Amino acid sequence: MNKKILVTRSSMPSLDEYIEEIKDLWDSHWLTNMGVKHQKLEEQLKEYLKVKNVSLTTNGHLALELGIQAMKLQGEVITTPFTFASTTQAIVRNGLTPVFCDINPDDYTMDVTKIESLITDKTSAIIPVHVYGNICNIEEIERIASKYNLKVIYDAAHTFGVRYKGKGIGSFGDASMFSFHATKVFNTIEGGCMCYQDTTYAMELLKLKNFGIKSESVVDVVGSNAKMNEFQSAMGLCNLRHVDEEIQKRKTVVERYRKNLNEVEGIKLSPIQEHVESNYAYFPIVVDENKFGVSRDEICERLKEYNIFSRKYFYPITSSFDCFHGKYDVHKTPVALHISKRVLTLPLYADLSLDEVDRICSIILDLKK
Numbered sequence: 609m610n611k612k613i614l615v616t617r618s619s620m621p622s623l624d625e626y627i628e629e630i631k632d633l634w635d636s637h638w639l640t641n642m643g644v645k646h647q648k649l650e651e652q653l654k655e656y657l658k659v660k661n662v663s664l665t666t667n668g669h670l671a672l673e674l675g676i677q678a679m680k681l682q683g684e685v686i687t688t689p690f691t692f693a694s695t696t697q698a699i700v701r702n703g704l705t706p707v708f709c710d711i712n713p714d715d716y717t718m719d720v721t722k723i724e725s726l727i728t729d730k731t732s733a734i735i736p737v738h739v740y741g742n743i744c745n746i747e748e749i750e751r752i753a754s755k756y757n758l759k760v761i762y763d764a765a766h767t768f769g770v771r772y773k774g775k776g777i778g779s780f781g782d783a784s785m786f787s788f789h790a791t792k793v794f795n796t797i798e799g800g801c802m803c804y805q806d807t808t809y810a811m812e813l814l815k816l817k818n819f820g821i822k823s824e825s826v827v828d829v830v831g832s833n834a835k836m837n838e839f840q841s842a843m844g845l846c847n848l849r850h851v852d853e854e855i856q857k858r859k860t861v862v863e864r865y866r867k868n869l870n871e872v873e874g875i876k877l878s879p880i881q882e883h884v885e886s887n888y889a890y891f892p893i894v895v896d897e898n899k900f901g902v903s904r905d906e907i908c909e910r911l912k913e914y915n916i917f918s919r920k921y922f923y924p925i926t927s928s929f930d931c932f933h934g935k936y937d938v939h940k941t942p943v944a945l946h947i948s949k950r951v952l953t954l955p956l957y958a959d960l961s962l963d964e965v966d967r968i969c970s971i972i973l974d975l976k977k
């Protein structure tokens with residue numbers, strides 16, 4: 609049997625490097641609660657991400673959930689159903705109503721021409737997602753947000769390190785959430801952060817991630833517990849030293865995929881966006897069964913026979929989740945529905961060899977009818 613290839617593989621420093629980084633924890637006995645490593649990682653990330661304020665959390669989801677709470681949003685939030693469960697759930701868990709906007713058929717981010725018709729007097733924010741590393745139409749979202757006085761929080765979980773016109777992608781909108789989950793381009797095992805323009809939100813999040821505690825005797829907001837601990841921070845400090853190299857390796861893998869699958873009838877690749885320095889986070893293909901001859905599901909199954917695991921990501925769209933009991937009409941976002949039934953993300957990680965990429969592509973191409 610061939611070696612198992614999963615859709616992703618977590619980046620790790622050498623064991624020696626990690627041990628070196630955590631050694632002093634045995635002196636300090638300070639394991640969490642915004643310790644030295646937590647503070648150091650926040651500083652380094654501020655620089656790396658080119659953002660003003662960084663607040664680290666134990667995962668990306670809680671950064672988003674508490675980030676929304678910090679802004680005290682009300683009523684309705686315009687968002688996309690073509691995302692990971694987290695985005696929609698963070699909105700709903702804040703007692704807000706998600707209003708689903710459709711996506712572009714080419715880069716899968718929010719279709720900005722459809723936002724204005726969804727705005728009502730209850731709308732308080734737009735929460736778009738930079739999908740697979742493709743960035744949203746930032747200028748247009750900013751124009752609409754300022755015209756209607758709405759907050760903008762980006763789910764930037766897929767875009768660690770991405771630059772747009774030379775600026776850090778987390779420096780746009782009012783805030784951006786990054787995820788440092790094990791499967792992401794940069795990981796702290798589990799982890800994440802919120803980046804803010806306005807320092808008052810960063811102060812609020814500091815309380816919210818620590819039970820709303822303002823000072824020893826004052827708790828003035830109902831918070832949660834979402835602190836990133838020192839072992840996670842240590843992993844981050846190590847991985848950050850290697851992340852540029854990891855992104856370069858991902859680039860080589862992506863370029864090989866593009867070379868092999870470019871201009872195959874029935875397989876659509878993500879566009880290469882202008883003014884964007886990519887992080888090569890994912891490699892999605894969209895399969896048109898009528899032109900390619902077999903469906904996305906058949907490709908996924910065939911790869912499994914070779915011990916290769918791709919993912920139907922994002923499928924299903926979040927608005928169709930059972931937990932929402934049919935509350936949202938999925939046909940109001942036809943493009944998102946269409947893409948979710950045809951998209952497949954192929955294995956991609958820094959150490960995936962080019963031979964393995966070739967093998968994956970030839971298994972796919974052999975299916976073409």
Ligand SMILES: *Cc1c(COP(=O)(O)O)cnc(C)c1O
Binds near residue numbers: 788
């Ligand atoms: C990974 C991810 C999240 C959640 O991040 P966690 O760190 O796993 O909590 C949110 N949104 C998107 C689009 C993601 O891919």
